[in-house]
Amino acid sequence: MVVTGMNGTCYKGGFIVRENFQMCDVKNRKILDMLPNQPPQVTFSCNRTTENCDFQFWINQTESFYCHLNGCSFDQEITDDKNTTIYKCDTIKCECVIGEMLCGKDGSIDLSEWLVEEIKGPADFKCKNTNECRFSEPAMNELILSVFGDENIMLDCDSGECLHYTEVPGFERPRKPKNTAYIILSVLVVFILVAGIFAVIHSLSQDRRSQDSYGEIVLDDETAKLMANHTPATLLFRNVGYFVGEKEILSSIHGVVKPGQVMAILGGSGAGKTSFLDILARKNKAGIVSGDIYVNGRAVRDEEFKSVVGYVDQEDHLLPTLTVYETILYSALLRLPAEMTIDAKKYRVIETMKELGIIDIRDSKIGDTGTRSISGGEKRRVSIACELVTSPSILFLDEPTSGLDAYNAYNVVESLVTLARDYRRTVICTIHQPRSNIFALFDQLLLLGNGHMIYSGEASRCQSYFESIGHKCPPGFNIADYLVDLTMYAARQHDDTNENQDSNSNGNVSIPGARPQLPTRNSIHEIQDSQLYTPRTSEDNVGSFELNNRRPRENNLPRENSTHDINMGEIGDNMSDHLRMLVESYRRSPIAAGVTSEIDLAINSNEQDELVLTSVQESLILSSHRRASWATQFQILSDRTFKNLYRNPMLMLTHYCISIFLALLCGALFFKVTNDIAGFQNRMGILFFMCALLGFGCLSSLNVFAAERIIFVKERANGYYAPITYFTSKVLFDIIPLRVVPPILMSIIIYHMVGLVPGLSEFFKFLLVLVLFNLTAASICLCIGIIFKEVGVASLLSSLVMLFSMLFGGLLLNKESIPGYLAWLKNLSFFNYAFEAMLVNEVKYLQLTEEKYGLQIDVPGATILSTFGFDASAYWSDVTKLALLFMSFIMLSFACLQLFVKELR
Numbered sequence: 001m002v003v004t005g006m007n008g009t010c011y012k013g014g015f016i017v018r019e020n021f022q023m024c025d026v027k028n029r030k031i032l033d034m035l036p037n038q039p040p041q042v043t044f045s046c047n048r049t050t051e052n053c054d055f056q057f058w059i060n061q062t063e064s065f066y067c068h069l070n071g072c073s074f075d076q077e078i079t080d081d082k083n084t085t086i087y088k089c090d091t092i093k094c095e096c097v098i099g100e101m102l103c104g105k106d107g108s109i110d111l112s113e114w115l116v117e118e119i120k121g122p123a124d125f126k127c128k129n130t131n132e133c134r135f136s137e138p139a140m141n142e143l144i145l146s147v148f149g150d151e152n153i154m155l156d157c158d159s160g161e162c163l164h165y166t167e168v169p170g171f172e173r174p175r176k177p178k179n180t181a182y183i184i185l186s187v188l189v190v191f192i193l194v195a196g197i198f199a200v201i202h203s204l205s206q207d208r209r210s211q212d213s214y215g216e217i218v219l220d221d222e223t224a225k226l227m228a229n230h231t232p233a234t235l236l237f238r239n240v241g242y243f244v245g246e247k248e249i250l251s252s253i254h255g256v257v258k259p260g261q262v263m264a265i266l267g268g269s270g271a272g273k274t275s276f277l278d279i280l281a282r283k284n285k286a287g288i289v290s291g292d293i294y295v296n297g298r299a300v301r302d303e304e305f306k307s308v309v310g311y312v313d314q315e316d317h318l319l320p321t322l323t324v325y326e327t328i329l330y331s332a333l334l335r336l337p338a339e340m341t342i343d344a345k346k347y348r349v350i351e352t353m354k355e356l357g358i359i360d361i362r363d364s365k366i367g368d369t370g371t372r373s374i375s376g377g378e379k380r381r382v383s384i385a386c387e388l389v390t391s392p393s394i395l396f397l398d399e400p401t402s403g404l405d406a407y408n409a410y411n412v413v414e415s416l417v418t419l420a421r422d423y424r425r426t427v428i429c430t431i432h433q434p435r436s437n438i439f440a441l442f443d444q445l446l447l448l449g450n451g452h453m454i455y456s457g458e459a460s461r462c463q464s465y466f467e468s469i470g471h472k473c474p475p476g477f478n479i480a481d482y483l484v485d486l487t488m489y490a491a492r493q494h495d496d497t498n499e500n501q502d503s504n505s506n507g508n509v510s511i512p513g514a515r516p517q518l519p520t521r522n523s524i525h526e527i528q529d530s531q532l533y534t535p536r537t538s539e540d541n542v543g544s545f546e547l548n549n550r551r552p553r554e555n556n557l558p559r560e561n562s563t564h565d566i567n568m569g570e571i572g573d574n575m576s577d578h579l580r581m582l583v584e585s586y587r588r589s590p591i592a593a594g595v596t597s598e599i600d601l602a603i604n605s606n607e608q609d610e611l612v613l614t615s616v617q618e619s620l621i622l623s624s625h626r627r628a629s630w631a632t633q634f635q636i637l638s639d640r641t642f643k644n645l646y647r648n649p650m651l652m653l654t655h656y657c658i659s660i661f662l663a664l665l666c667g668a669l670f671f672k673v674t675n676d677i678a679g680f681q682n683r684m685g686i687l688f689f690m691c692a693l694l695g696f697g698c699l700s701s702l703n704v705f706a707a708e709r710i711i712f713v714k715e716r717a718n719g720y721y722a723p724i725t726y727f728t729s730k731v732l733f734d735i736i737p738l739r740v741v742p743p744i745l746m747s748i749i750i751y752h753m754v755g756l757v758p759g760l761s762e763f764f765k766f767l768l769v770l771v772l773f774n775l776t777a778a779s780i781c782l783c784i785g786i787i788f789k790e791v792g793v794a795s796l797l798s799s800l801v802m803l804f805s806m807l808f809g810g811l812l813l814n815k816e817s818i819p820g821y822l823a824w825l826k827n828l829s830f831f832n833y834a835f836e837a838m839l840v841n842e843v844k845y846l847q848l849t850e851e852k853y854g855l856q857i858d859v860p861g862a863t864i865l866s867t868f869g870f871d872a873s874a875y876w877s878d879v880t881k882l883a884l885l886f887m888s889f890i891m892l893s894f895a896c897l898q899l900f901v902k903e904l905r
């Protein structure tokens with residue numbers, strides 16, 4: 001018998017398989033006449049294993065006699081129009097049921113003795129077309145013939161045997177459909193798909209130049225409007241200080257820069273130029289900033305301030321795959337007023353390129369380390385152009401001329417000066433030892449020495465000022481070089497003093513009787529420095545470089561300045577006497593007094609104005625234009641990301657090639673899986689391997705963001721776009737080509753080669769799971785890549801996440817056998833959901849047959865699934881969980897990007 005629900009069926013074909021039963025009505029007419037209203041019936045059952053049959057004769061549903069037949073054989077003859085079954089038994093033994101009809105009931109005939117003594121066999125039970133049967137036994141036939149005129153007992157039977165449907169005689173196991181055509185078709189589809197993708201990419205990369213033709217545009221009006229339409233900004237700062245931990249980086253810096261002016265921040269390496277520029281530009285600093293910064297005499301909110309300034313970093317962070325023109329154009333498209341037409345923006349880009357002398361390299365790619373690209377100086381100019389193109393009210397530049405030759409350095413500074421003077425912009429830049437012709441272009445100078453302000457005021461007055469305090473620039477010297485060297489020398493005195501003190505305390509120098517040391521190259525240098533940078537009166541011969549070892553004179557501070565003493569904070573102890581002297585001299589100078597009173601005046605006059613300002617006017621202190629909407633930002637960034645992707649096709653190509661190659665390899669290895677236990681193992685193997693392959697392939701997601709992290713941070717800080725638009729474009733253009741296409745390619749090839757369950761809906765359900773799985777794995781890697789800046793840490797963590805997820809996937813560890821207190825871990829495994837869903841889709845309705853010792857054991861796929869701890873009804877719930885995981889990690893990635901990936905300098 002077959003257990004209920006296990007595909008049992010009632011076989012009525014009449015031929016015995018194991019044990020069958022027949023229920024027959026007797027048809028002999030005379031017998032029926034003799035027994036009116038008492039229908040005679042026969043039951044006949046046989047057992048193939050024991051080769052026995054039982055014959056029972058019933059009248060009016062009461063058993064009259066029964067026979068037991070032994071040594072039976074069973075046969076079947078099938079012709080075109082007949083199906084005959086013949087059961088033949090060697091012996092038969094019958095007995096009456098005493099007191100029943102035919103056995104003496106109510107004086108009726110009694111066959112008891114005759115049955116026992118005469119009925120010996122052989123007997124046979126023969127049926128034609130299932131129900132036309134007859135039972136024959138020689139003695140019984142003789143009796144029937146003599147009494148009723150028939151040759152034997154004629155019967156009309158219904159037979160039945162409970163079997164598994166596969167045991168029904170004539171059942172043939174369905175053959176797996178031949179799918180060679182599908183295999184060829186699927187491989188062809190994949191190749192056409194990939195060729196199509198690359199053809200599109202190739203054509204896109206070919207026609208960019210013609211689309212971006214820019215020679216003809218003349219839209220002066222709009223550009224002129226852009227340049228004119230802004231509020232000129234005077235930047236005032238006082239008492240600006242900066243501490244990192246205990247270390248004082250900047251101390252009490254003051255100054256004023258007006259619209260139309262260029263301020264140069266000068267100083268030696270480590271003097272604090274970049275730190276100060278960052279503070280002025282309101283960058284997020286790691287340390288503690290103090291002091292006041294005003295725009296037009298008013299304190300302005302950060303957001304308002306940042307919307308009207310531009311900042312050019314010391315290092316260039318540009319997308320290597322874009323051309324010079326595209327890089328500047330994207331900056332313009334994202335940051336120029338939304339009202340401006342695209343053509344006007346392009347025109348502005350070209351103008352800027354011409355100003356900076358990079359028009360000739362407009363079609364060159366920015367390039368990366370190791371690939372031939374534009375030079376470092378050209379990159380510098382592209383970075384400047386990205387900011388200059390937006391023509392901000394205040395422009396900050398950190399070392400804009402580093403890496404440039406003298407000619408180009410001059411051009412760059414000249415274009416900054418033009419921007420400032422002609423369009424009333426405020427420009428502030430740090431600079432390393434500018435040539436004298438460049439120095440002459442600056443309006444304001446801020447000289448820093450070891451974080452202290454040595455000079456802040458008009459650049460043209462600095463030479464006479466330093467002369468007045470005994471530091472006359474020797475004839476023929478570049479004043480900028482002289483001043484920087486002076487600050488370095490003054491700052492070094494402090495270190496030397498400390499060192500000497502240290503060495504004296506160690507007893508290394510003043511050893512009595514030791515030979516005096518010969519002057520070395522260093523000592524010659526020191527003597528020269530002391531001659532050049534030691535304060536002296538005007539009568540001293542500052543121009544001659546004799547090696548006469550003169551000691552610094554400290555008593556020649558400009559006494560006349562003392563009347564201008566102003567409070568600019570405490571001067572720290574941590575500086576040399578020389579540096580202290582320079583700082584003190586400046587503080588007492590009329591220049592410093594002028595700067596301070598200018599600041600005070602601006603602030604005070606604004607305090608007066610504030611009383612009459614309405615809130616509407618207040619927001620117009622700095623007019624900033626409306627920038628590109630989120631939708632436009634998304635469009636521009638998508639275009640840029642897509643360009644970046646197809647210009648650097650290696651990653652995409654590798655993903656596609658690996659997918660196709662491995663799909664073909666797996667297809668060959670698992671070619672046409674069988675419907676047995678080994679086939680089940682192979683199904684599990686291929687599904688699990690595909691998950692593992694795609695899962696680990698997603699580790700490349702880590703690099704997708706890591707490579708651009710610094711660019712994103714800088715662009716975000718410079719207000720190029722909202723993080724949401726960057727994130728969305730990045731996710732879309734990374735995810736569709738790299739995370740959706742490869743599993744589709746793999747599936748198309750593998751599905752038919754391996755011979756997974758046929759059917760269009762099954763194929764699409766399989767594809768859905770695989771794509772969702774890949775998206776989930778990629779989103780997890782993206783999230784880790786965003787949280788952890790170090791690629792090594794991120795890739796280690798991602799690999800561990802993959803491995804642990806695999807462990808709970810259901811193949812390596814039986815889910816039922818996980819200890820209860822750890823069972824929740826499987827709920828975190830995205831491998832678990834994907835693997836279960838794919839397996840359920842594949843084997844839920846599959847009948848597996850295992851042939852052992854000549855026996856065919858049928859195992860339903862659902863049974864094996866439950867043995868492995870899978871839930872055969874979990875397909876859609878698994879798909880939902882995968883989708884939820886994907887969405888959750890995408891949202892978490894964005895939250896982390898928004899909260900943590902910020903500039904902190």
Ligand SMILES: Nc1ncnc2c1ncn2[C@@H]1O[C@H](COP(=O)(O)OP(=O)(O)OP(=O)(O)O)[C@@H](O)[C@H]1O
Binds near residue numbers: 244269
């Ligand atoms: N976050 C920080 N943590 C510790 N020290 C810092 C930090 N930022 C700046 N400094 C220190 O402050 C000093 C000034 O640095 P800064 O980069 O501003 O100098 P710089 O004048 O721009 O130098 P360079 O011309 O070489 O770029 C340096 O000694 C630097 O080490």
